Amino acid sequence: MGSYFLDGTPVLEIAIRNPFLNKTFPAEGKVVAIIDTGFEGFLLVPKDVFEKLSLDQLSVDKRRLILADGQYTQSIGTYGEVVIPNFNVKFDGFIETIRGVEEIVIGTGLMENLKLILDYCTRRIEIEACKKP
Amino acid sequence: MGTLTISLDDDIEKRLRELVRRMHGSRKGGLSKVIESALENYFASVNRSINSGEIFKALKEDEVVAEANTLDELASILRKKRIEVRGLRIVSSRPIRPVVHGGYRIKRS
Numbered sequence: 667m668g669s670y671f672l673d674g675t676p677v678l679e680i681a682i683r684n685p686f687l688n689k690t691f692p693a694e695g696k697v698v699a700i701i702d703t704g705f706e707g708f709l710l711v712p713k714d715v716f717e718k719l720s721l722d723q724l725s726v727d728k729r730r731l732i733l734a735d736g737q738y739t740q741s742i743g744t745y746g747e748v749v750i751p752n753f754n755v756k757f758d759g760f761i762e763t764i765r766g767v768e769e770i771v772i773g774t775g776l777m778e779n780l781k782l783i784l785d786y787c788t789r790r791i792e793i794e795a796c797k798k799p
Numbered sequence: 800m801g802t803l804t805i806s807l808d809d810d811i812e813k814r815l816r817e818l819v820r821r822m823h824g825s826r827k828g829g830l831s832k833v834i835e836s837a838l839e840n841y842f843a844s845v846n847r848s849i850n851s852g853e854i855f856k857a858l859k860e861d862e863v864v865a866e867a868n869t870l871d872e873l874a875s876i877l878r879k880k881r882i883e884v885r886g887l888r889i890v891s892s893r894p895i896r897p898v899v900h901g902g903y904r905i906k907r908s
Contacts (some may be wrong), residue, residue, distance in 0.1 A: 705902030
């Protein structure tokens with residue numbers, strides 16, 4: 667399976683890695699991540715996930731996220747890997763967190779590596795990695 | 800200057816000709832200009848997406864201590880050099896944008 671609609675929201679099962687400190691979340695198996703085309707980052711995770719990956723032990727960068735109401739909030743983040751086990755691919759990118767976020771959110775920064783077809787008619791999602799020329 | 804013969808869906812062709820008319824009127828070469836511009840945008844978009852040539856660097860107090868094309872390679876180099884990774888700053892040749900849209904899932908805490 668790997669990707670499906672959860673109450674109408676497209677989700678993808680992933681694992682997240684900090685290759686520098688050899689930490690993986692979840693420690694076994696996969697976790698559900700929401701696909702959000704409105705998020706321009708790579709991956710957003712709750713603070714506890716960020717800490718379980720020991721990403722907070724690397725030096726973090728800060729940036730601002732524009733919220734849906736036009737307000738700003740500050741995120742912190744550093745680089746890590748997203749593994750998509752069902753498709754046997756992984757991508758490197760900026761993994762960030764903000765206070766109060768409770769979901770793992772995949773943004774367009776990660777999606778730009780994927781061909782993604784959301785078929786609401788048949789409730790199916792097709793995903794494959796971009797082919798390199 | 801190359802010449803291509805291509806087939807387009809009727810609706811796409813109609814929309815393309817309308818766009819050319821709007822942008823260039825009846826001037827000669829308008830169709831080629833629009834196609835060239837569209838392809839330039841498409842190439843740029845595809846090139847961004849294939850993540851080509853991205854380089855990651857590990858910095859210790861602003862000094863580059865290792866660099867590689869993937870994070871796995873970078874981690875491996877750091878292990879071989881026995882460099883303590885805690886506190887290292889990882890940067891990419893494609894720097895993060897300082898401000899981005901957060902999407903609709905995020906609620907203000």
